[in-house]
Amino acid sequence: MSVQQETHGFQTEVAQLLKLVTHSLYSNKEIFLRELVSNAADAADKLRYKALSDPSLYEGDGELRVRLSVDREAGTLTIADNGIGMTRDEAIEHLGTIAKSGTADFFANLSGDAAKDSQLIGQFGVGFYSAFIVADKVVVRSRAAGVDTTAGVEWTSGGEGDYTVATIEKTGRGTEIILHLREEEKEFLDEWRLKQIVSKYSDHISIPVEMWQEGTPEREEGGETIPATEGQWQAANKATALWTLSKSEISDDEYKEFYKHVAHDWEDPLLWSHNKVEGKQEYTSLLYIPAKAPFDMWNRDNKHGLKLYVQRVFIMDEAEQFLPQYLRFVKGLVDSNDLPLNVSRELLQDNKVTQALRGALTKRVLGMLDKLGRNDDAKYQQFWSQFGNVLKEGPAEDFANKEAIAKLLRFASTANDSSVANVSLPAYIERMKEGQDKIYYIVADSYAAAKNSPHLELLKKKGIEVLLMSDRIDEWLMSHLTEFDGKALVSVTRGDLGLDDLSDEEKAEQEKQAEEHKPLLDRVKEALGEKIKEVKVSQRLTDSPACIVTDEQDMSSQMIKLMQAAGQPVPEVKPIFELNLTHPLVAKLEQEVDEERFKQWAGLLLSQAMLAERGSLDDPSEFVAQLNSLWLELSH
Ligand SMILES: Nc1ncnc2c1ncn2[C@@H]1O[C@H](COP(=O)(O)OP(=O)(O)OP(=O)(O)O)[C@@H](O)[C@H]1O
Numbered sequence: 001m002s003v004q005q006e007t008h009g010f011q012t013e014v015a016q017l018l019k020l021v022t023h024s025l026y027s028n029k030e031i032f033l034r035e036l037v038s039n040a041a042d043a044a045d046k047l048r049y050k051a052l053s054d055p056s057l058y059e060g061d062g063e064l065r066v067r068l069s070v071d072r073e074a075g076t077l078t079i080a081d082n083g084i085g086m087t088r089d090e091a092i093e094h095l096g097t098i099a100k101s102g103t104a105d106f107f108a109n110l111s112g113d114a115a116k117d118s119q120l121i122g123q124f125g126v127g128f129y130s131a132f133i134v135a136d137k138v139v140v141r142s143r144a145a146g147v148d149t150t151a152g153v154e155w156t157s158g159g160e161g162d163y164t165v166a167t168i169e170k171t172g173r174g175t176e177i178i179l180h181l182r183e184e185e186k187e188f189l190d191e192w193r194l195k196q197i198v199s200k201y202s203d204h205i206s207i208p209v210e211m212w213q214e215g216t217p218e219r220e221e222g223g224e225t226i227p228a229t230e231g232q233w234q235a236a237n238k239a240t241a242l243w244t245l246s247k248s249e250i251s252d253d254e255y256k257e258f259y260k261h262v263a264h265d266w267e268d269p270l271l272w273s274h275n276k277v278e279g280k281q282e283y284t285s286l287l288y289i290p291a292k293a294p295f296d297m298w299n300r301d302n303k304h305g306l307k308l309y310v311q312r313v314f315i316m317d318e319a320e321q322f323l324p325q326y327l328r329f330v331k332g333l334v335d336s337n338d339l340p341l342n343v344s345r346e347l348l349q350d351n352k353v354t355q356a357l358r359g360a361l362t363k364r365v366l367g368m369l370d371k372l373g374r375n376d377d378a379k380y381q382q383f384w385s386q387f388g389n390v391l392k393e394g395p396a397e398d399f400a401n402k403e404a405i406a407k408l409l410r411f412a413s414t415a416n417d418s419s420v421a422n423v424s425l426p427a428y429i430e431r432m433k434e435g436q437d438k439i440y441y442i443v444a445d446s447y448a449a450a451k452n453s454p455h456l457e458l459l460k461k462k463g464i465e466v467l468l469m470s471d472r473i474d475e476w477l478m479s480h481l482t483e484f485d486g487k488a489l490v491s492v493t494r495g496d497l498g499l500d501d502l503s504d505e506e507k508a509e510q511e512k513q514a515e516e517h518k519p520l521l522d523r524v525k526e527a528l529g530e531k532i533k534e535v536k537v538s539q540r541l542t543d544s545p546a547c548i549v550t551d552e553q554d555m556s557s558q559m560i561k562l563m564q565a566a567g568q569p570v571p572e573v574k575p576i577f578e579l580n581l582t583h584p585l586v587a588k589l590e591q592e593v594d595e596e597r598f599k600q601w602a603g604l605l606l607s608q609a610m611l612a613e614r615g616s617l618d619d620p621s622e623f624v625a626q627l628n629s630l631w632l633e634l635s636h
Pocket residue numbers: 039040043081083084085086094095124125126127128129174175264
């Protein structure tokens with residue numbers, strides 16, 4: 001008997017997802033079973049957790065499991081669990097909408113190319129909806145733990161635009177998913193096939209996945225009577241929580257499958273680390289680095305964190321207290337023996353055990369990445385391309401581990417001929433010139449702007465390597481990273497380059513020049529007035545006539561741009577104007593006797609330098625007017 005039947009439309013994104021699922025995930029269709037079993041195991045975990053404080057929720061049935069059964073005549077495969085179940089409202093919410101933040105944006109960005117989109121969809125996580133890869137009708141019958149048997153729900157959909165829900169009576173607690181298999185998917189009615197899939201994907205799910213084993217009648221064999229056996233449910237998987245085993249008992253494939261269950265990812269992970277720790281703290285951690293960044297990594301509401309278990313009992317998903325923000329891409333679990341079973345999110349917050357675990361797990365992740373960086377360049381590059389920009393938040397967030405994080409950073413460099421960020425600070429230091437005691441870098445708007453910046457000219461000539469940075473976060477990163485391995489990190493667009501350590505002679509020469517050309521410097525300062533802070537003889541240019549640099553104490557151009565983009569007020573910063581005395585244009589300027597023309601030339605050089613450094617001018621029309629007027633004079 002069912003009452004209160006209603007039809008609902010799917011959330012737009014669900015309808016889109018379903019269309020994609022049925023059309024593009026076909027090549028790996030058997031994983032629908034992994035996804036549904038994974039959900040059943042999650043539902044068992046949730047019930048166990050709730051029952052810690054209210055054991056009556058078990059209703060006398062505390063052996064949590066999932067059962068697979070087939071009905072050949074009806075052409076159905078049923079996946080039934082006795083986990084937490086769903087109420088009518090929960091079924092509508094969980095099976096009719098997607099709650100992930102950023103979902104609409106994600107769908108808006110799909111390309112329409114089935115092959116590409118199917119990859120993305122895998123990353124997005126299809127979960128329950130994968131049922132529609134093999135079924136043209138799905139019926140979900142569920143009853144939540146602790147509610148009356150008359151408050152069950154039946155959810156039915158053909159995977160098109162809508163679904164129906166009805167209130168039903170359901171004696172057993174938990175969820176039953178009945179798949180009406182498509183004509184061409186009848187292979188999933190074959191028990192052998194199902195067993196094979198279960199042991200392939202779900203061996204180490206913590207609950208048994210059971211299948212019905214028919215009984216046998218009494219029979220005679222070799223003159224002996226073998227008694228009849230009764231039919232019974234038998235587990236088709238090992239049903240041991242993977243992390244409780246020792247490493248030597250676990251194959252790589254098992255680690256990978258388990259990752260897909262904990263991380264809700266469809267792809268293999270890049271790397272993992274499994275550790276049992278005993279002594280002052282007792283815990284097991286299994287930490288994974290995904291191969292690809294999730295679509296919503298930059299979304300502020302993105303959920304992240306580890307699964308928390310206490311003494312093998314699931315406590316919560318997405319416990320974000322165990323790792324810092326800049327490691328939010330790490331997936332996996334921690335199973336603690338020291339936390340109380342009734343620990344809540346609030347209690348985790350200021351807890352000593354949590355703090356200690358966070359410290360240890362952070363070190364573990366940084367250590368795992370460091371090892372990868374040293375042993376496998378290609379894999380490390382893959383990691384860096386996906387998560388490098390998240391890791392760059394580290395030095396600002398985690399002072400204690402600054403040096404360890406800095407070791408993991410990678411940058412493009414003048415030592416390479418490509419924009420690939422693959423130079424580490426230790427590698428830079430190894431290549432440093434005799435007498436060089438600083439690490440030089442530049443932050444610009446793009447790789448090309450960084451690489452071709454005039455500020456690099458002299459360093460290039462001297463064969464000194466400069467790290468080239470052009471990610472939005474780089475300026476902020478470098479403002480927190482001023483030293484590595486005892487060496488100062490110096491921006492080539494700021495203050496003094498400190499090259500004097502390289503050659504006393506050159507320094508003396510520069511001072512001499514500054515003295516000799518003081519009248520020129522004074523005239524330029526006079527001509528440009530309030531636009532600049534100071535005029536100096538440049539020690540960094542060889543080919544360009546002039547450049548601007550930022551005073552040590554002032555905010556850099558890149559930082560100003562960042563703050564402007566974020567709508568923040570910025571202080572007015574005047575640049576230091578540096579002239580290259582060896583450049584013919586500067587020589588010409590020095591000889592100019594007409595003060596008006598001198599002013600125009602000086603203004604033009606300043607505008608050029610501003611353009612090269614900032615990519616734009618406060619008053620572009622002034623620049624154009626100056627340029628045109630000088631051209632006209634030249635052509636006379
Ligand atoms: N067997 C089940 N028992 C109880 N609730 C379930 C069951 N299957 C699904 N649900 C509910 O439906 C929700 C949606 O499931 P679905 O598999 O689509 O997503 P998910 O598991 O949350 O994440 P992902 O899409 O990444 O797999 C679940 O979060 C859960 O609340």
